[in-house]
Amino acid sequence: MHIPDGYLSPSSCAVMYAASAPVWYWSAKKVKETLTARMVPLLSIFAAFSFVVMMFNVPVPGGTTAHAVGGTLMAIILGPWAAVIGVSIALLVQALFFGDGGILTYGANCFNMAIVLPFVGYFIYSLISRGAAAGSRRHWFAVALGSYAGINTAALCAAIELGLQPLLFHTAGGTPLYCPYGLSQTIPAMLIAHLTIAGIAEVVATEGVLAFTRHSIHLNLPGNIGEEGGMG
Amino acid sequence: MKGIRKLWLGLGLLALISPLGLLASNTAWGEWGKEELITILGYAPVGISKLGHIWHAPLAAYRVPNTGAGSGYILSAVVGVTLIVIITWGLGRLLSKKE
Numbered sequence: 001m002h003i004p005d006g007y008l009s010p011s012s013c014a015v016m017y018a019a020s021a022p023v024w025y026w027s028a029k030k031v032k033e034t035l036t037a038r039m040v041p042l043l044s045i046f047a048a049f050s051f052v053v054m055m056f057n058v059p060v061p062g063g064t065t066a067h068a069v070g071g072t073l074m075a076i077i078l079g080p081w082a083a084v085i086g087v088s089i090a091l092l093v094q095a096l097f098f099g100d101g102g103i104l105t106y107g108a109n110c111f112n113m114a115i116v117l118p119f120v121g122y123f124i125y126s127l128i129s130r131g132a133a134a135g136s137r138r139h140w141f142a143v144a145l146g147s148y149a150g151i152n153t154a155a156l157c158a159a160i161e162l163g164l165q166p167l168l169f170h171t172a173g174g175t176p177l178y179c180p181y182g183l184s185q186t187i188p189a190m191l192i193a194h195l196t197i198a199g200i201a202e203v204v205a206t207e208g209v210l211a212f213t214r215h216s217i218h219l220n221l222p223g224n225i226g227e228e229g230g231m232g
Numbered sequence: 233m234k235g236i237r238k239l240w241l242g243l244g245l246l247a248l249i250s251p252l253g254l255l256a257s258n259t260a261w262g263e264w265g266k267e268e269l270i271t272i273l274g275y276a277p278v279g280i281s282k283l284g285h286i287w288h289a290p291l292a293a294y295r296v297p298n299t300g301a302g303s304g305y306i307l308s309a310v311v312g313v314t315l316i317v318i319i320t321w322g323l324g325r326l327l328s329k330k331e
Contacts (some may be wrong), residue, residue, distance in 0.1 A: 004263055005287065006280035032327045040324035045239050047320045048313040052246045054307060055294065056253035057260070064261040067253070086320060093315045098308060099289030162262055169279070177280040179262065179267070189261045214244060216235035 001066070001158050001189070002094065003109055005102030007179040008161060009053045016161065017107030023084060034065060037162070046074045047086035051093060053205050054100075057199050058101035062189060066198035068205040069113050072121025072147040076206075076221065077213065080160035083118035108161055112154040121150025134214060134221040139229075140207065141187035148199045152191065159183070202218050208226070249310035251302040 008016070035043070050070040055064040074083035088110045094100040101109045125146030132138040163183030166176035179186070213219060240289040259268060266284050275286075292298065296304035 001260070002263060004265070004280075004284060006266075006277070007262065007299065011277065011284075028327060031324075032329075035324060035328040037325070037328045040321060040328050041236055042239075044317045044320040045236070045243060048243055048316045049246070051312045051316050052243065052250060054310055055250045057256040059258065060261075063258055065256045065258050066260055085323065088321070091318055093312055093319070094291075097289055097291055097312065097315065098294050099292035100294070101286070102283075103287045104283060114312075129314065132299035151324050155309040156260075171278075175275075176277050177281060178272060178277055180277050181262070186262065193261055198245050209242075216238035216242075218235075 001069075001109070001113060001155055001194075002091075003105040003112075003158060003162065005103065005196075008105050008108055008165060009178050010093030010104060012161065012165065012168075012178075013104040013107060014160040016105070016111050019211055020107045020111045020115060024088065024110075027081040027084040029188055030185075031081075031085055035082060043078055043086055046070070046077060047089050049106055049209065050074060050087050051090040054090070054094070056201070058201050060193040062192060062195045064189075064193065066193040066201075068198065068202040069151055070205055070209070071113060071154075072125065072143075072150040072202070073119040073206040073209055075118035075122035076125055076143065076146070076151075076210065079218065080118045080122040083122070084114050087114035087118065088168045099172075108158075110155045112161075116157050117150045117154035119150075119152040121146040124149045134219070143210060147161075147202045152194045152199055155190040155194035157188075159186040160221065162186045162190075194228045239241055243313065247313060248306060250309045251305045254301060 027028060033123050053070045054067045057067050060066045071083055074086050090113060091109050093105065095103055095106050125142045128145060129142035132142065144172045159219035160183065162179040163181065163186035166182050169177045171177065246327050264272065266276040266281050270282060291308050294308035296307045299307060
């Protein structure tokens with residue numbers, strides 16, 4: 001899901017930076033209001049976890065690969081605003097040091113994986129888990145459905161951004177200038193990868209690490225700092 | 233929060249087994265480089281040829297010069313985790329409330 005440089009036109013990249021910028025600003029503001037010094041190590045650990053989990057490539061139908069992101073996990077534990085900051089930092093280090101995702105496309109990649117993903121995941125999670133005790137069957141289901149919906153919505157956003165390119169930007173002869181694949185190819189390709197294996201990988205990573213975290217430290221779920229900073 | 237040590241250990245363990253992520257070696261959909269696209273499509277769009285290498289990452293593709301793929305991947309995980317922890321910790325300290 002890390003769109004490389006050259007796949008989106010510079011104008012599309014500017015639009016995506018413009019879409020992400022206000023959310024970064026609000027996130028910093030919300031986190032400033034709600035983050036306690038005690039939570040800083042946790043935010044660091046889960047941002048780093050997101051980075052590492054994205055290194056675990058899994059084979060997907062069609063012969064390509066995909067990976068989990070861990071963004072919904074961060075939103076459940078620290079709140080969606082903190083997740084925006086955490087995943088954005090992981091994506092920044094990936095782009096700058098490892099060439100995973102572009103520099104021009106960083107705004108788009110953050111929009112998909114650091115904004116849409118944790119917010120959709122957290123929204124679905126809190127909708128289903130409301131009133132359910134952590135560890136209950138309904139809570140498990142809320143975590144699974146939230147993380148699954150989050151990564152798939154993010155993949156759909158990436159597919160739309162990519163698929164619009166040949167429609168909007170081509171030579172007079174019709175040759176695509178940037179991403180060469182249209183919506184009819186990008187949407188099935190991204191969704192098949194994420195509805196199947198990558199979605200399951202995200203669910204397994206989220207449930208597994210959440211259980212491990214609850215076992216290791218006392219967690220006041222849902223959304224320790226996300227209560228008033230959530231979707232509501 | 234003593235249990236947080238377990239989380240650091242878990243993170244370290246994941247970094248150690250990260251080369252498992254290399255078993256699926258194919259490129260992710262839509263992340264092909266210029267050369268791969270030429271193989272697949274027979275051409276590379278102008279934008280991808282021009283902008284694809286606008287930035288040269290020091291450890292591109294999680295490879296460390298003069299290091300094997302597996303150990304380079306682990307080293308990349310360690311470098312990445314260290315950088316992210318430093319940045320997040322710094323920013324977190326800056327933003328968080330004193331208790």
